[in-house]
Amino acid sequence: MAKQLTYADPASREMVKRAAAEDIETVWDRYEAMQPQCGFGTLGICCRICAMGPCRIDPFGGGPQTGICGANADTIAARNIARMIAGGAAAHSDHGRDIVHTLMMAAEDPKSDYQIKEEKKLKTTARTYGIETNGRQNSEVARDLAKAALEEFGRQTGDMTMPSRTPKARQALWRELGIMPRAIDREVVELMHRTTMGVDNDFRNIMKEGLRTAIADGWGGSMIATEFSDILFGSPNPLRSKANLGVLSKDQVNILVHGHEPTLSDVMAAVSRDKRLIERAEEKGAKGINIAGICCTANEILMRRGIPLAGNFLQQELALITGAVELMVVDVQCLMPALASVSRCFHTKLVTTSPKAKMPGVEHIEFHEDAAVRIATEILENAIDNFPNRNGKRVHIPKDTEQLVAGFTPESVFNILGGTYRGTYRPLNDAIIAGRLRGAAGVIGCSNPNVEYEEAHIKMVKELIKNDTIVVTTGCNAISCAKHGLLKPEAAFEHAGKGLQEVCGAVGIPPILHVGSCVDNSRILMTLTNIVSEGGLGDDISDLPVAGAAPEWMSEKAVAIGFYMVASGVYTTIGHPLPMMGSRNLHTYLTEGIEQEVGGKWAFELDPVEAAHKMLRHIDSKRRALKLKPLIYEQAFTPGE
C-alpha cells in the first residue's frame, strides 16, 4: 500500500500520490519494505568491527552479554556511536577543506573563477589566526589564511586555532577535560583507531574522544566551511525568496543543484545568467534558465543569491517525479542512489561531479575548481539541450510555493538589531534579560521516513515560538519551515507569543531565522558566543537559556552536530534516540552524566510538542539560575515548578 503523507506540505503530498499512480518507488516505499528493521542494529548492540564477529548482545539477557572479544554492550554501542561521529565530522570537515583549497586557488591565481568577495570576513577570520591584515593585499592575506586553515587539518603539535573563538570559560573546561581538539584529521583518525578491535574498551573514554572529534568539526571543519564560503561567495544578508516544488518552471529549462558544496552551486548559479546560455535556451524553445536547489547546497545559494529552494532531503525524488527537470547536478552528501533510477523514468539527466561521489551508470562530469566556469557551462549546456526532450504530457509541477526570508548570520541579523553602523547583540540580550524573550532554540536537521514527514519539525518550532522562544534554523528543517510559511515576518503575528511578536515587529524579522546550511550550524555556535560576550547572560554557553533540537534526524552528520552542541554546553534533543539504547550505561551517561562534565546533554523525545516542552523547561531553569526577570507575557506552556 503506497504511503500517504498526512502532515507534509501539499506539494509533497501531491507528488507522493503521483509517484504511486505512476508506480515509481520512493524512499517511503523502500522504508515500508525494510520493515521490520533489525533490533540489534537499532539498539546499537551489533558489532561488525572484526572478523571474529559479527557479534550481537542479547538485550534480554539470555544469550551472550559480550562479543567474542569480551566487549560488552557499553563498549559496542559507544564504538558504534563514535564511528558515526567520525563519519559526520569527516563529511563536514572534508567539505571545509575543499573550500579552503578553493580560497588558496583564488589567492594565488588572479584569473581564477573564484574571487574574494567578502573582505570583511577575510579580515575577521585572519584575525582569529593572528594573521596581519594592515596594509596588505587581500590575496596575500588570503594565502596566509588558507595555509593556516589547512594546518588545522593536519598539524601534529599543539591545538587547533578556531576553537579559540569559544568563551574563555569553555576553552578552560575543554582543556581541563582533555577534549580541546588538536587537529581535524587527527581526531577522526584517532577515533577510528580507538574504536577498532582491541583498543578503547571504556565507553566514557570513547565518548570523550567522540566529543573532541565533534568539537574539531563544529569549531573546526564546519566553521571553516562557513567562514571561507562567506569569504569566497559573500557573507549573507537578509533577502527574500521562495520555497517548494512550485518553483520549477513549466517553460524554462529547470536545473536542480543538489548536494553540499557552494564551490559548485554558486558557480552554476552565476553561469546560468550568461546571455549566451539564455539565448541557447531560447533557441531550444525555453523561456529561460531556472536554477533551484535541493538540500544544503540549496541553502548556500539561497542565503547568498536568493535562489529558490525546490525541496529538502525527502523531496529529492519527488522533484524529479514532476517530470520537469532537465538536469540534476550533484556533488556530495545526502544523495540517494535511487536518484539514478527515478531520473531514468523521465527525460531527466543526472550528473555526478565529485570524484568522491559516483553512481553506477550515471554520467560523470568531473568538476574541477580550476576550470569551474567552463565545466559549469558544459553542464548547463547539457541541461539546455535536454529541454526539447521534455514530455509535456508527463509534466506535473505542483503549484505550491511559499515566500520566505533568509540570510541571517551572526553578523547580519545583529547589524539589523544594532543599526547600520554597528552590529550589536545588546537588544537581543536585553530582550532575554527583561523577559520579553524566554530564550532561543536551534531547530535543525534532516528529514527521515521513520517519522511522519515534517510533523515534528513544524509542531516543535510552532510550540517554541508560541512560547516566546526565538528559533534559528538550518538545513532541511529550515526548508520545511520555509515550505510551511514560517520564515515570513508575518508568521510572527500568526504563531508567535506576544513577547516574540514585539521583537519581530520592532526589528522586522521572522520569528524563525534561517541561518544557512548544515555546516552553518557553526553560525549558531558563533551567535551563542557573541551573546555570552555581550554580557548579562553568564560566562559560558552552558549558562544561556537556549536549547537545540534535530527532531527528524537521519545522517551521521547530525550525530556529529549534536555532539558538538552538547560539548559546547547546549541541551540537545532528538526524536528517535541515538542507536545505543542497548546500553543502559551509555544511555544514562549521554542523557545525565555528561552534563556534569560539559554542561550540555542529550535528550530523546519522539513527541515534538513534549520535546519542545523539555527544551522550555531547560530554558526556564537557565533563566532561574541567571536570576533573570520573570517573563513579561503569560506563556502558553508554564511548567509547575
Place this chain on the structure above:
Amino acid sequence: MMRRVYCDTRKCLSCSTCEIACALRHSPGDDLVQTLQGGFDAVPLVRVRQGPLGPVFLRCHHCEDAACIDACKTGAMFRDPETGKVLIEQRKCVGCWMCVMVCPFGAVFPVESSGTAMKCDLCDGYDAPACVAACPTGALHFEEFEDFETRYRAQIPVGAWCTEQGT
C-alpha cells in the same frame, strides 16, 4: 500433543537470522557463502514481517484442520500419521499453487526453480528446527502449545541492559 514452533514476539528483534538458517537448512549448499556462490536456491520457509503491533513470525502452523491438504489435488500435501506434521511429497506436486492460495497464513511458497510448493516441514529428519536453534534471543521455541502458553505468561526481563562492570 504435537510440538510446533512458537515465537515470543516480545523477544523478537527482527534480525531475520531464522530466515537465513531455514533457507540454508533447506538448500543443497553447506554454508551461507557456498549457497550464495553456488547459485543454489535458498528459500526461507519462515518469514519475519511487520505487523500492526510489532514483528510477526510467519510460518506453517501444521494445522489440525489443514486447508492446504484439502486443496491439494494430487495428494502431495499430506499429514504424517506418526508425527502429525503436514508435509509435501515433492515428486507428487504439480505446482498448481492451490495450497499457496488457500493457506490463511501465507506459509506455503511457490518455488520457481523446482516448480513445486515448499513450506516449513519442522525440519523433518533433523533433531530440531534450524530457526529455533539460530534465534539469538531465544524468541523461538519448539514445544507443545500449553508449554508455550505458560512460558508466554511468564515475565521476561525488561529492558536491554547490561549491569555496570566493577561497581
